[in-house]
Every structure is written in structure tokens, then in C-alpha cells.
Amino acid sequence: MLGQLFALLIFPAGLFVLVNGLVYHWISRKLVARLQNRVGPRWFQPVADIVKLLANEEIIPAGVNARLFAALPVVALAGALTAMLYLPIAGLPPLHNFPGDLIVTVYLLSLLTLCTGLAGAISKGRFSVIGATRVLTQLFSYEAPFLLALLGPAFVAGSWQIDEIMAHASGQWLMLTQPIGFIVALIGLMGKLEITPFDAPEAETEIVAGALTEYSGRGLALFLLGREVELVGGLTLIAAFYLGGLHNPLDYVVKTLLLLLGVAGIQTVMARLRIDQTVGLWWRYGALLALVQWLALLVSQGVFV
Amino acid sequence: MKIAMMLRDVLRSLFRKPVTELYPAQRQPTPVQLRGKLHWNPEKCTGCCLCIKDCPCDALELITIDKANKRFVMRYDVGRCTFCAQCVQNCRFNCLGMSSEDWELAATDKAPFTIYYGREEDVQSILDCFAETGDRAEE
Amino acid sequence: MPEERFSIPIGPQHPALKEPGHFVFTVDGEVVTGASVRLGYAHRGIEKATEGRNWVQNLYLLERICGICSHIHATAYCLGVEKLAGVTAPPRAQAIRVLVAELERIHSHLLWLGVAAHQAGFDTLFMYSWRDRETVMEMLERLTGNRVNYSANILGGVKFDVTEPAMDAIRHGLRFLEERTSHYVDVVREDRLFLQRTEGVGVMTRAQAERLGVTGPTARASGVPRDLRVDAPYAAYGDYTPRIVTETAGDLKARFIVRLNELSETYQLIRTLLDNLPEGELKTRMPRRIAAGETISRVEAPRGELFYFIKSEGGEQPARIKVRTPTLSNMDSVVRLAIGHQLADMPMLLAGIDPCFSCNDRLTTVQTGDETRLWTWEALRQYGIDYYREKV
Numbered sequence: 058m059l060g061q062l063f064a065l066l067i068f069p070a071g072l073f074v075l076v077n078g079l080v081y082h083w084i085s086r087k088l089v090a091r092l093q094n095r096v097g098p099r100w101f102q103p104v105a106d107i108v109k110l111l112a113n114e115e116i117i118p119a120g121v122n123a124r125l126f127a128a129l130p131v132v133a134l135a136g137a138l139t140a141m142l143y144l145p146i147a148g149l150p151p152l153h154n155f156p157g158d159l160i161v162t163v164y165l166l167s168l169l170t171l172c173t174g175l176a177g178a179i180s181k182g183r184f185s186v187i188g189a190t191r192v193l194t195q196l197f198s199y200e201a202p203f204l205l206a207l208l209g210p211a212f213v214a215g216s217w218q219i220d221e222i223m224a225h226a227s228g229q230w231l232m233l234t235q236p237i238g239f240i241v242a243l244i245g246l247m248g249k250l251e252i253t254p255f256d257a258p259e260a261e262t263e264i265v266a267g268a269l270t271e272y273s274g275r276g277l278a279l280f281l282l283g284r285e286v287e288l289v290g291g292l293t294l295i296a297a298f299y300l301g302g303l304h305n306p307l308d309y310v311v312k313t314l315l316l317l318l319g320v321a322g323i324q325t326v327m328a329r330l331r332i333d334q335t336v337g338l339w340w341r342y343g344a345l346l347a348l349v350q351w352l353a354l355l356v357s358q359g360v361f362v
Numbered sequence: 363m364k365i366a367m368m369l370r371d372v373l374r375s376l377f378r379k380p381v382t383e384l385y386p387a388q389r390q391p392t393p394v395q396l397r398g399k400l401h402w403n404p405e406k407c408t409g410c411c412l413c414i415k416d417c418p419c420d421a422l423e424l425i426t427i428d429k430a431n432k433r434f435v436m437r438y439d440v441g442r443c444t445f446c447a448q449c450v451q452n453c454r455f456n457c458l459g460m461s462s463e464d465w466e467l468a469a470t471d472k473a474p475f476t477i478y479y480g481r482e483e484d485v486q487s488i489l490d491c492f493a494e495t496g497d498r499a500e501e
Numbered sequence: 502m503p504e505e506r507f508s509i510p511i512g513p514q515h516p517a518l519k520e521p522g523h524f525v526f527t528v529d530g531e532v533v534t535g536a537s538v539r540l541g542y543a544h545r546g547i548e549k550a551t552e553g554r555n556w557v558q559n560l561y562l563l564e565r566i567c568g569i570c571s572h573i574h575a576t577a578y579c580l581g582v583e584k585l586a587g588v589t590a591p592p593r594a595q596a597i598r599v600l601v602a603e604l605e606r607i608h609s610h611l612l613w614l615g616v617a618a619h620q621a622g623f624d625t626l627f628m629y630s631w632r633d634r635e636t637v638m639e640m641l642e643r644l645t646g647n648r649v650n651y652s653a654n655i656l657g658g659v660k661f662d663v664t665e666p667a668m669d670a671i672r673h674g675l676r677f678l679e680e681r682t683s684h685y686v687d688v689v690r691e692d693r694l695f696l697q698r699t700e701g702v703g704v705m706t707r708a709q710a711e712r713l714g715v716t717g718p719t720a721r722a723s724g725v726p727r728d729l730r731v732d733a734p735y736a737a738y739g740d741y742t743p744r745i746v747t748e749t750a751g752d753l754k755a756r757f758i759v760r761l762n763e764l765s766e767t768y769q770l771i772r773t774l775l776d777n778l779p780e781g782e783l784k785t786r787m788p789r790r791i792a793a794g795e796t797i798s799r800v801e802a803p804r805g806e807l808f809y810f811i812k813s814e815g816g817e818q819p820a821r822i823k824v825r826t827p828t829l830s831n832m833d834s835v836v837r838l839a840i841g842h843q844l845a846d847m848p849m850l851l852a853g854i855d856p857c858f859s860c861n862d863r864l865t866t867v868q869t870g871d872e873t874r875l876w877t878w879e880a881l882r883q884y885g886i887d888y889y890r891e892k893v
Contacts, residue, residue, distance in 0.1 A: 092625070093628040094381050183508075262622070263847065265516055325372050326366040326369050328697075329623070368692075396642065444650075451660055
């Protein structure tokens with residue numbers, strides 16, 4: 058019982074994931090800075106940001122449902138942390154698994170996005186409402202191709218359970234046999250995390266902070282922590298499926314950092330897309346590529362032969 | 363169709379040091395023309411006050427100790443100065459110059475911002491005068 | 502069913518704006534259906550302040566109307582006052598004025614490139630162009646003594662000379678900048694993602710540009726071949742004439758290309774100038790009292806046509822100085838062009854005219870109704886006193 062509680066709250070879920078998220082967030086910022094020929098923040102910057110936000114006064118805008126306003130960040134972070142239970146964090150086998158936990162995990166990772174959209178919709182500011190619209194529009198664009206890309210390895214493994222898929226993917230690097238699926242998954246992750254070029258929902262030069270404009274203090278801190286947990290979760294999922302599975306902590310660190318470098322590189326060389334351009338891109342090229350990948354898989358598995 | 367056109371710059375930066383100057387650990391040498399803090403040499407001053415007339419910020423003031431012997435004290439308010447060097451232009455006897463080394467002028471209280479230039483004994487007599495009267499405005 | 506009219510305020514405080522200004526966009530979803538602008542947040546009373554200072558002190562006051570175009574304000578003022586006094590600055594001084602003005606143009610355009618890229622979400626281009634801007638800032642510091650607010654001018658000439666080592670440093674820096682500028686032209690012309698934000702956005706035809714009265718690179722991007730350095734040469738531009746750079750498309754991409762091509766012209770001009778700098782003195786005598794009269798002074802600031810009206814009544818202080826900055830004439834185009842575009846294009850449209858709100862700070866009275874009112878100084882002062890008294 059104590060062992061389970063420890064595993065749930067400290068390591069490998071819970072506190073470890075939060076710290077991991079903060080470290081990866083820092084690494085991503087440092088990488089982007091070095092790619093832009095500048096120095097970048099020091100290691101404690103993300104920690105300092107969260108600590109400062111937790112200490113700030115939380116202002117609830119007038120006329121807003123206070124309970125919902127305060128509950129949404131908690132639900133978002135809880136969803137993201139719960140998704141971690143089914144993922145092989147730190148290369149150790151997932152804490153829990155059951156058939157179909159891939160879908161549950163993907164849904165829980167989307168819970169954060171839904172909560173962000175709802176949070177923007179209920180705070181009555183103009184920027185929040187536009188931000189919320191953009192968040193949800195973007196969710197509808199990348200979600201389908203992203204899910205299809207994650208289901209590719211599942212189909213080949215013949216199971217919807219994460220550790221079985223990972224076991225099947227362990228020998229071979231599916232990145233090489235399903236390259237299109239890998240690319241769609243990685244870019245889909247960037248859409249989910251609202252990273253340039255898909256950061257229209259929080260375009261600071263247009264709508265201040267988007268859906269989270271009215272949030273401050275603890276609520277904002279929890280949302281930001283949720284985003285960082287999601288970064289770790291997304292990277293773990295893609296590394297587990299496409300980069301040959303995660304079997305030990307060293308494996309985990311190397312593979313997820315490799316993916317992080319790729320994400321940081323793409324982020325640096327691209328400009329922001331408008332929301333209508335994002336939708337157009339995903340529904341034309343994203344969906345097309347995912348379907349092409351699936352067709353290739355179906356043919357190779359002998360479904361049509 | 364080309365994308366990622368900044369890629370070459372970005373990849374090159376991975377292998378280069380960042381271009382940020384890590385001030386205050388590193389300081390670039392300043393050019394000789396830099397307009398830093400003003401310095402005044404009392405030896406050549408004739409008291410014509412052209413510098414004061416054209417200062418856009420009232421940063422300079424000439425206090426006369428002994429007009430016949432050309433003994434003056436100049437009060438320079440660093441906080442008001444805009445470092446335009448008009449006073450340096452106006453002075454016909456090269457009494458004024460802007461330092462190129464004295465440019466880090468931040469201080470934690472207002473005292474360093476008022477500077478009295480002049481001969482030692484003149485400046486001392488002015489400061490004693492203020493201490494006596496206790497009110498600078500009366501001087 | 503009535504459509505949802507949603508009005509989005511951008512400003513006075515907004516991450517899209519570097520300086521305060523109030524834009525109100527009425528949107529329907531993401532499409533803008535109406536726009537209006539309100540300025541005057543950076544009003545500092547500079548025009549009134551000039552009346553209480555003598556001619557020399559005003560030089561430094563007017564230089565600080567704007568940080569990016571400070572030298573050109575000072576140059577316009579000096580040229581106007583020298584005209585009133587019947588004095589011409591010596592040729593070497595005029596050439597040095599042109600040199601600093603062109604270096605300032607480089608600085609301004611590189612700054613603008615970074616800011617516009619940042620508005621588009623392209624932070625990498627922002628960081629790199631500002632890194633390259635440091636080269637020109639160092640050149641200016643070495644030449645004039647300061648990175649902004651160069652204070653190069655005095656009434657009647659310039660303060661400092663250009664030495665051989667300084668010229669070599671400038672030539673060396675220009676080689677680096679030229680290579681970087683041609684790279685940025687390629688990026689702006691061909692990077693697919695950046696083009697998606699700039700091509701076809703904010704199209705202004707030549708007829709519209711002429712009717713709205715826009716000036717500077719914004720007008721030249723719509724094919725209006727107007728450049729004061731060529732049409733009405735001032736200072737030493739009679740001897741060193743740049744080529745007018747125009748584009749015909751009139752959209753944001755054209756504005757980028759015009760400004761970057763102007764940079765190439767500027768590099769050429771500076772090289773020619775350095776090779777042919779006339780010998781001579783740096784200044785000439787100026788009277789302390791300027792003869793009575795009125796004059797105008799028009800110069801080509803990095804943003805467009807800068808216009809000064811200077812009136813003297815024969816004293817040591819000016820009677821009236823009126824400044825009309827280019828951003829004021831370009832601002833209307835933002836409001837007119839906004840309709841039909843997406844909300845996400847608004848910061849880009851605004852960045853396209855290279856706004857400088859602090860230049861813009863002329864007094865605005867908001868008219869309600871049809872009456873026209875003329876404010877006298879006393880009436881304005883009394884209004885201010887009454888307003889604050891009522892508030893307390």
C-alpha cells in the first residue's frame with residue numbers, strides 16, 4: 058500500500074513527473090535560445106516562474122463562476138498527471154495497464170486542452186473568448202491525425218494496450234518503417250502543446266495570452282504545470298512507440314531528449330500560422346498523410362491482399 | 363516552395379558561442395568618443411557661462427567664489443544631464459570634456475548625483491557654507 | 502438574427518504595441534468588420550515646451566521626440582533654423598549629417614524587420630536581425646558617442662569629425678550587414694510560412710495610397726515613386742542621390758522588400774559618401790537671435806516624410822514649432838485596410854507601416870457631434886485644471 062502510494066505521488070508519477078516537466082521545459086527553452094545565438098535562461102527559471110506564480114494573488118474576474126474558475130486548473134493538471142499512470146515514465150513499466158488504455162491516455166492528455174478552452178470561454182474577457190475559440194478549433198484540427206498516427210503502431214502490434222504495443226515496437230524502430238506516421242505524430246504533438254508554428258491560441262502579439270488571459274496566481278501555475286506534464290507525456294508516448302520502446306532510464310532520457318531537440322529545431326525555424334491556416338494545413342495535409350500511412354499499413358498487413 | 367530558410371543560421375549557431383555579452387562579468391571596451399560623465403577643469407574657466415546658457419536640462423550651475431581671480435565652483439547634476447555635449451561645444455577654453463570611462467552611473471541614493479567641481483579649497487568652502495546655513499537653496 | 506458584434510480593443514496596453522495607442526476592431530468571428538484608432542497617449546507637450554527654451558536647447562528637446570528617428574528630427578530642425586538665419590552649414594558638415602542619417606536608416610529598418618517578424622510569431626528572424634543591428638549601433642557609438650540620440654548636429658554644423666579609422670570600421674561593418682541583408686531578402690521573399698503571413702495581406706493600390714496620403718516606404722511599396730531625398734534634396738543629398746526603390750504589389754511582402762532593398766541602396770550611398778567626403782570645416786557661426794520669419798523643412802525620415810514648420814519672431818526662443826511625423830499620415834491606412842482581414846493580421850498590418858507612436862504625439866480632441874472647436878492654450882489649460890478638480 059505504501060509502495061503504491063509512493064509510486065503514485067513521488068516516483069515515477071507525481072512529483073517526479075512535475076520535476077521532469079520543469080527540467081524538459083528548461084531544456085527546450087535553452088535549446089531554442091542557443092539556436093537563436095543567445096544564452097537562454099538559467100536552470101531554475103521554470104521553477105522560479107511556478108513558485109512566483111503560486112505566491113501571487115489570484116484575481117477572479119467579476120461575474121465569473123468562481124468555483125468553476127478555480128476548479129478548471131485543478132482538473133486539467135489532474136488529467137495530465139493521471140495520463141502518466143499508463144505511460145512508461147523514466148523507462149520503467151507503466152504503473153497500471155488494461156486493454157484500451159491507449160485511448161484513455163490520449164483522452165486524458167486532451168483533457169487539459171478542453172479545460173483550457175472552457176476556462177477561456179467562462180472568463181468574460183474578449184481575448185479569452187477568442188483564445189478559447191482558437192484552442193478548440195485547433196483541437197479539432199490536429200486531434201484526428203494525431204490519434205491516427207498513434208494508432209498506427211497499435212494496429213501493427215494488434216493491441217490497444219500501451220505496454221503491449223511498446224513490447225511489440227521494442228525490436229524495431231518504427232520511425233523507419235512508418236516514417237509518415239512518425240512525422241504526423243511529432244507535429245501533432247507540437248499542435249497539442251501549442252508550440253510554434255501552432256501557437257495561434259496563445260499568440261501573445263494578437264490576443265495577449267489567449268484563453269488563459271484572466272488567470273493569475275495559483276490557477277495559472279497549475280495550468281502551466283499541466284502543460285509541462287503534457288510535454289513529458291507526449292514525448293514519452295512517441296518515443297515509446299516510434300523510437301523502439303523505453304526500457305530503462307538512460308534509454309528514456311536519450312530518446313526523449315532526441316525528440317525534444319527535433320521539436321525545438323522545428324519551433325525555431327518556423328513562423329506562426331494563423332488559425333485558419335492551421336486548420337487548412339491539418340485537414341488537408343495532416344489527414345491526408347495519416348490516411349496514406351494507414352493505407353500502407355493495411356496493405357502491408359495483408360488486409361487487402 | 364522553400365521552408366525553414368533560417369535553418370542554416372540556426373544550425374551554425376549550435377556550434378558557436380552565444381553572441382550575448384555577459385555584462386557585468388564581461389565588459390566591452392568603450393570607444394573614445396563615448397559621452398559619459400562630464401568633467402570640468404577649473405583652471406581655464408573665465409566664467410562666461412555659455413555652457414550653462416545652452417544646457418537643455420539645467421544640469422550645470424556656476425558658483426562664484428572670487429570673480430576677479432576667476433575662482434569658481436561648478437555644480438553638476440548628473441541626474442539631469444542628457445549627455446548631449448553642447449556645453450563641451452560651447453566652451454572656448456576646453457574646460458569641459460565627457461569621459462569615455464565613467465559611464466556606469468547608477469547609484470543607490472541621490473548623493474552621488476550632485477558633483478562639485480573646482481579647486482579643493484573652493485569646493486570645501488562651499489560645502490562648509492551649506493553645512494552652516496543648512497539650506498542649499500539659500501546659497 | 503442580428504450578428505454578434507464583438508469589439509476587440511488593442512491597446513493602449515497590449516503586447517502587440519511597443520507604445521500606447523488605442524485601436525478598436527469590431528470582429529465577427531475572426532474577420533474584422535470595422536476599425537478605429539485613437540492616438541495621443543504619448544503626448545508630452547513638446548511643441549509647447551519648445552517655446553520656453555532657446556534655439557540651441559530646442560535641438561536636444563526635439564531630438565528626443567523619437568528614439569529611432571532622433572537624428573532626422575534634429576537635422577530637419579537645424580536645416581529649418583539655418584534657413585531662417587540665412588546660414589548654410591559647410592559641405593563637410595552636411596555630408597556627415599547625411600552619413601549619420603543613413604546609418605540611422607539602417608538601424609531603423611533592421612529594428613523594424615525584427616519587430617515585424619516578432620508580430621508574425623517568427624522570433625528567430627527577430628533575434629537574428631537585432632543581433633545584426635548591434636553592428637550598426639556600435640558604428641554609431643564609435644562615430645557619435647551614443648547608441649541612440651546621437652546629438653550629432655549643432656546649429657550650423659556637426660559636432661564631430663569622421664576619421665580614417667572610423668571610416669574603415671564603417672566599411673567593414675557594412676560588408677557584414679550587406680551579406681546579412683541579402684540573406685534576409687531571400688528569407689522574406691521565399692520562406693513559405695512567412696509568406697503566408699505577408700503575401701496578399703493589406704493590399705493597398707497606388708490610387709488608394711495617393712488618396713490616403715501615405716508617405717515613405719509604405720507608399721513606395723504601392724508604386725508611388727516619392728522620396729524626398731530625390732524629389733527635394735536637402736543637406737548633401739544633391740551630391741549623393743539614392744535610387745528610389747518601389748514595388749507594385751502593395752501588400753505586406755512588398756513593404757518588407759522595399760525596406761530591405763532600401764538598405765542595399767543605403768549601403769551603396771554610404772560607401773560613395775565615405776569615398777568622396779568633402780574637406781572643410783565642421784561648423785559655421787550662428788547668431789543667437791534668429792531673424793524673424795516662417796519656414797518649413799521637409800526631410801525623409803526612415804518612416805516617410807517628416808515636416809517641420811518653424812516660426813521665429815526675432816528672439817532667442819522660437820515662436821512656434823510644428824512637427825508632422827510620417828506615422829501620422831500613415832496611420833489612417835491601417836484603419837482603412839483592416840476591414841475584411843482576419844484579426845491575426847492586425848498586428849502585422851500595423852507593423853507594416855512601421856508605426857512610431859511617440860513621434861505621433863500631437864494633441865487629439867475627440868469630437869462628439871458636429872461642432873468644431875478651436876482650442877486656445879488658455880482654454881486647454883483651464884480644461885485640464887477643471888477635469889482633475891472634478892475627478893478629486
